[in-house]
Structures are given as structure tokens and as C-alpha cells.
Amino acid sequence: MFIVGGSASKALSAALAAEMGVKLAQIEIRRFPDGDAYVRILDDLQGEDVILVQTTHPDEKLVELFLIQDALREMEVNRIITVVPYYGYARQDRVFQKGEAVSARAMARMIEMQSDTVVLVDVHSTLLLDYFSVPVIHVSSMRAIGEFLKAEGVQMVIAPDKGAVERARIAADVVGCQWDHLEKVRIDGSNVRIAPKNLDVNGMKVAIVDDIISTGGTIATAAEQLKSQGAASVIAVCTHGLFSGNAMERLRVCDAVYACDTLESKRSAISVAPAIKEELTAFLSRLSA
Ligand code: R5P
Numbered sequence: 001m002f003i004v005g006g007s008a009s010k011a012l013s014a015a016l017a018a019e020m021g022v023k024l025a026q027i028e029i030r031r032f033p034d035g036d037a038y039v040r041i042l043d044d045l046q047g048e049d050v051i052l053v054q055t056t057h058p059d060e061k062l063v064e065l066f067l068i069q070d071a072l073r074e075m076e077v078n079r080i081i082t083v084v085p086y087y088g089y090a091r092q093d094r095v096f097q098k099g100e101a102v103s104a105r106a107m108a109r110m111i112e113m114q115s116d117t118v119v120l121v122d123v124h125s126t127l128l129l130d131y132f133s134v135p136v137i138h139v140s141s142m143r144a145i146g147e148f149l150k151a152e153g154v155q156m157v158i159a160p161d162k163g164a165v166e167r168a169r170i171a172a173d174v175v176g177c178q179w180d181h182l183e184k185v186r187i188d189g190s191n192v193r194i195a196p197k198n199l200d201v202n203g204m205k206v207a208i209v210d211d212i213i214s215t216g217g218t219i220a221t222a223a224e225q226l227k228s229q230g231a232a233s234v235i236a237v238c239t240h241g242l243f244s245g246n247a248m249e250r251l252r253v254c255d256a257v258y259a260c261d262t263l264e265s266k267r268s269a270i271s272v273a274p275a276i277k278e279e280l281t282a283f284l285s286r287l288s289a
Contacts, residue, residue: 002045006054006068008061009085012261013053015273020280022051029064039067041075049079051280055263056107057088057242069114082115083276085262086240093127105131119280121262121272122167122211122239139279141239141260141272142167145209146174148258148270152235155204160184160194160222168209182222190215190245194225202230213238213259216247223253241267
């Protein structure tokens with residue numbers, strides 16, 4: 001078995017290889033002058049099971065994933081397990097207005113064409129999982145986030161909306177602290193309103209946990225509210241840190257901001273490699289049983 005990492009997931013593929021005790025294959029990825037990608041796998045992987053790790057954001061990383069899959073098939077590998085740590089286009093998971101593309105489904109159809117199994121991490125909506133016809137393993141980063149928050153000495157975990165409360169609960173269980181949620185209403189793409197809610201956070205170190213930070217609007221608004229209620233410090237933690245536009249500026253209201261390594265940046269302090277390893281190992285042992 002080998003792990004192959006795309007350029008969007010270099011650190012995570014190396015971490016997963018180390019976690020699993022599996023070799024990381026050598027790969028050459030470069031761009032032609034016009035921007036087209038060139039991909040070549042340098043190790044001979046014929047007949048091997050391969051775990052391919054590549055986040056599919058931005059678009060060029062998606063194309064790169066397809067080229068790596070093609071190179072693996074060309075090399076006649078045995079099985080391709082495609083790990084997509086952050087799945088771009090997941091948010092449009094149904095038709096809201098007639099005529100729209102269901103981008104989450106469109107991506108699923110293309111990704112699974114050259115995959116025997118797909119591994120996803122904290123997808124925004126589990127509806128997406130139904131768009132795959134190959135087996136899908138859905139990994140949660142929340143225990144890893146919980147361990148991180150425990151080491152940080154967090155005393156309360158808050159979800160910015162009801163949809164995220166189960167994630168906050170899992171993290172809080174690991175920390176051994178209370179959790180709660182706020183009531184978020186989206187105003188537009190980058191602004192939200194959070195209904196006032198009295199929480200007993202006075203003097204506490206509080207963490208806001210969400211699946212995605214994009215514009216930072218959700219977390220910034222929630223953090224402002226928690227601070228106005230007397231929280232001593234507010235740290236923001238998410239699985240997928242997109243940090244679009246001026247997100248980091250908006251997030252200055254937080255005392256610290258951390259993300260997992262599904263999207264690699266200097267904020268990626270928490271690795272999902274152990275969680276992926278755990279799920280993959282269980283899956284592979286069921287296959288060989
Ligand atoms: C939405 O329901 C998600 O869970 C996140 O809360 C959202 O994607 C965050 O986006 P932003 O950072 O732009 O507020």
C-alpha cells in the first residue's frame with residue numbers, strides 16, 4: 001500500500017503516511033506555461049492499493065486530483081481510495097431554484113469515476129454522501145478538535161447555530177465541559193445575525209466550533225456576542241479554514257483562530273490524520289475479514 005499526496009494536501013498526506021506506517025509515493029506536479037497541470041507518479045505502484053489524498057479546492061486542485069487518478073489507473077494500481085479532506089462545492093447540495101446545478105453531486109460523480117472508495121472529512125451536509133455510488137467513509141475531526149481544546153484549557157464549547165451543535169457536543173465531551181449553541185440567521189453571503197441568548201460565560205475561556213470558516217462573518221459575530229456577555233477569551237476552531245477575503249481581519253475579535261489540516265495554512269494546528277487512519281484501518285480490516 002502507498003499514499004499519494006496531491007499539492008493541496010502535502011502535509012496531511014505525509015502525516016497520514018507516518019500515522020499508518022505506509023510509504024509516501026514520489027510524485028511530480030508542475031504547471032505548463034499556460035497553467036495546465038502536469039502529473040507524474042515516480043514510484044512503480046502497479047498492483048498496489050493506493051490512498052490518494054487531495055483537497056479539491058480551489059478548482060485547479062480538483063483537476064490535479066483527476067490527473068493523479070488517471071496516472072494511477074494508467075499504472076494499473078489495484079485499488080484507489082480517494083481521500084478528499086476538504087470537498088469544494090459541497091454547499092450546493094440540492095436545487096434551490098429551478099435551473100441550478102447541484103455542484104456537490106456533480107463533483108461526486110466525477111471523483112468516484114476513478115475511485116473504489118472515497119473518504120471525506122466533516123462534510124457540511126451528509127446529503128452529499130448519498131451522491132456517491134462507491135463506498136464513502138465519513139470522518140469526523142471533532143474528537144481531534146476536542147483534544148486540542150482540552151489542552152488549551154477551554155471551559156465551554158459553543159456552536160454558532162443549531163446545525164453545528166452535535167459537533168460542539170462531541171468536542172465538549174472530549175474536553176469534559178459544557179456546550180451550547182447560538183441562533184444564527186444568514187443575512188447575505190458574508191454577514192449573519194446572531195439572536196441574543198444569555199449564556200453563563202462570564203470569566204470563561206470559550207471556544208466557538210464550526211465546520212467551515214469562510215468569510216469569518218459567523219465566528220466574528222458569535223465572538224462579539226460572547227465577549228459582550230463577559231467571556232474572558234474566545235478562541236475559534238474549525239475543521240475547514242478557507243479564510244476568504246478579509247476573514248482574518250474580521251476574526252481579530254477572537255483571541256486565537258485554529259483550523260484542521262484539511263486546508264493547509266498557518267492556522268492548521270490540528271491534524272485529522274489520526275482520525276482518517278482510525279476509520280481507514282477499520283474499513284480495510286472489514287474488507288479483508
Ligand atoms: C454554515 O452553515 C457553516 O456551518 C458555516 O457556519 C459557514 O460556512 C461559515 O461561513 P462564514 O465564515 O462565511 O460566516
